[in-house]
Amino acid sequence: MASLQVVEDGDDIEGEQLRNLIERIERLEEEKAVLADHVRSVYAEAKSSGFDPKIIRKVVRLRKMDPRDVDEEETLIHMYMRALGME
Amino acid sequence: MASLQVVEDGDDIEGEQLRNLIERIERLEEEKAVLADHVRSVYAEAKSSGFDPKIIRKVVRLRKMDPRDVDEEETLIHMYMRALGME
Amino acid sequence: MASLQVVEDGDDIEGEQLRNLIERIERLEEEKAVLADHVRSVYAEAKSSGFDPKIIRKVVRLRKMDPRDVDEEETLIHMYMRALGME
Amino acid sequence: MASLQVVEDGDDIEGEQLRNLIERIERLEEEKAVLADHVRSVYAEAKSSGFDPKIIRKVVRLRKMDPRDVDEEETLIHMYMRALGME
DNA sequence: AGTCGATTTTTGGGAC
DNA sequence: GTCCCAAAAATCGACT
Numbered sequence: 001m002a003s004l005q006v007v008e009d010g011d012d013i014e015g016e017q018l019r020n021l022i023e024r025i026e027r028l029e030e031e032k033a034v035l036a037d038h039v040r041s042v043y044a045e046a047k048s049s050g051f052d053p054k055i056i057r058k059v060v061r062l063r064k065m066d067p068r069d070v071d072e073e074e075t076l077i078h079m080y081m082r083a084l085g086m087e
Numbered sequence: 088m089a090s091l092q093v094v095e096d097g098d099d100i101e102g103e104q105l106r107n108l109i110e111r112i113e114r115l116e117e118e119k120a121v122l123a124d125h126v127r128s129v130y131a132e133a134k135s136s137g138f139d140p141k142i143i144r145k146v147v148r149l150r151k152m153d154p155r156d157v158d159e160e161e162t163l164i165h166m167y168m169r170a171l172g173m174e
Numbered sequence: 175m176a177s178l179q180v181v182e183d184g185d186d187i188e189g190e191q192l193r194n195l196i197e198r199i200e201r202l203e204e205e206k207a208v209l210a211d212h213v214r215s216v217y218a219e220a221k222s223s224g225f226d227p228k229i230i231r232k233v234v235r236l237r238k239m240d241p242r243d244v245d246e247e248e249t250l251i252h253m254y255m256r257a258l259g260m261e
Numbered sequence: 262m263a264s265l266q267v268v269e270d271g272d273d274i275e276g277e278q279l280r281n282l283i284e285r286i287e288r289l290e291e292e293k294a295v296l297a298d299h300v301r302s303v304y305a306e307a308k309s310s311g312f313d314p315k316i317i318r319k320v321v322r323l324r325k326m327d328p329r330d331v332d333e334e335e336t337l338i339h340m341y342m343r344a345l346g347m348e
Numbered sequence: 349a350g351t352c353g354a355t356t357t358t359t360g361g362g363a364c
Numbered sequence: 365g366t367c368c369c370a371a372a373a374a375t376c377g378a379c380t
Contacts (some may be wrong), residue, residue: 009207015170018317021307022171025300028333032296039289055250056279057357059258060286062251076229078308084100084109086237105230108220112234115213122206123373126199128351133195141371142337143192147199149338150347163316164323171320196345222322231375257276258283285355301378318353 043053062070081087131141149157168174217227227233236244304314323331342348 014100015172017310017313018167018307019172021303021310021312021341022317022324023323024322025317026324028296028300029321032293033291033294035293039286039293040282042282042285046279049278049282050290051254051279051282052250053287054357055247055254056283058247058251059254060283060290062255063260063283063287073229073232076226077232080105080225080229080233081236083105084233085102085106092234099248101201104223105220105225108216108223109230109234109237110214112213112230113237116234119206119213119247122202122209126202126206126215129202131190136195137192138192138195138341140335142334142341143199144220145212145334145338145339147196149342150196150200153308160316160319163313164319167312167316168240168319168323173324189346192341192344193346254279257279259276259280315353 043056046056047053078087130143133143134140165174217230220230221227252261304317307317308314339348
């Protein structure tokens with residue numbers, strides 16, 4: 001196993017490789033966190049402009065879906081509700 | 088499709104089946120919610136007795152794992168950390 | 175701190191209390207897991223009867239909500255979509 | 262309410278603002294998704310180099326924490342485990 | 349297909 | 365009482 005060699009013979013090549021991988025991951029995660037912060041800011045801005053963040057989230061989700069699928073899902077939900085005597 | 092028949096010819100057999108399934112799910116979810124409440128109570132009680140709920144959660148998780156796996160994982164983590172020059 | 179006493183003077187009263195709390199949590203979690211299994215079974219049964227589990231999940235969620243809120247949410251979503259020129 | 266005006270008097274200013282907000286969110290989410298893909302690639306590369314992705318994830322998490330907190334948590338966990346007669 | 353991890357949504361706790 | 369933050373639960377997707 002990779003790291004075992006580090007322990008056994010002091011070879012730090014694996015350590016370098018591991019560090020390299022981890023630092024790349026950390027950098028990417030850091031960038032993701034920054035973007036997530038920005039997203040949060042936009043939602044806050046939306047809220048302070050009188051929009052409902054919860055609704056915006058749903059709209060964003062709907063826009064990501066295939067409209068065909070959205071319709072089909074809606075239809076099925078209504079069919080099930082009607083079968084249950086609701087609505 | 089199942090529910091369509093309900094709409095078309097008034098056959099409520101599918102509706103009955105669907106309602107049956109959904110009510111069973113709802114009953115089970117309700118019982119789960121009650122248990123979740125109890126769990127929360129126990130954590131609150133632990134906290135008021137001076138224990139740290141966060142630590143208790145970790146201990147509960149560790150107890151659920153195979154001790155063999157816990158040790159192996161610990162070992163690997165330390166090997167990686169050492170290879171990184173940490174610890 | 176509680177556990178420190180255990181370390182320091184061998185007093186196992188705190189240990190008993192901690193064990194008691196943890197075992198109660200584990201018992202409750204076990205019961206929750208059993209129920210979650212049952213829920214999964216019902217969804218599997220629903221699926222094998224031709225129902226769409228995903229739709230059933232949505233229906234269950236809708237039934238849990240206040241119908242008033244459901245309507246209001248629907249209305250807002252449509253208002254937002256229209257303002258966006260969708261639909 | 263904002264969108265209501267759109268419906269009532271055809272004023273599309275609110276629509277513009279809403280669209281602006283939503284498009285910013287979508288853009289940011291898209292960038293996040295790209296980064297998440299990159300992260301996944303790095304884990305795949307790590308794995309093909311013989312490292313255990315699961316362990317790497319734990320190491321990344323540990324590195325994100327304050328070392329002081331890590332130690333304190335470890336200590337508490339062991340105290341609790343000992344009080345339980347484990348280890 | 350079944351588990352595992354990640355993301356998202358919801359809920360509880362705390363502050364003002 | 366309301367709003368924000370953090371923890372926890374549920375859902376979703378990826379990998380085996």
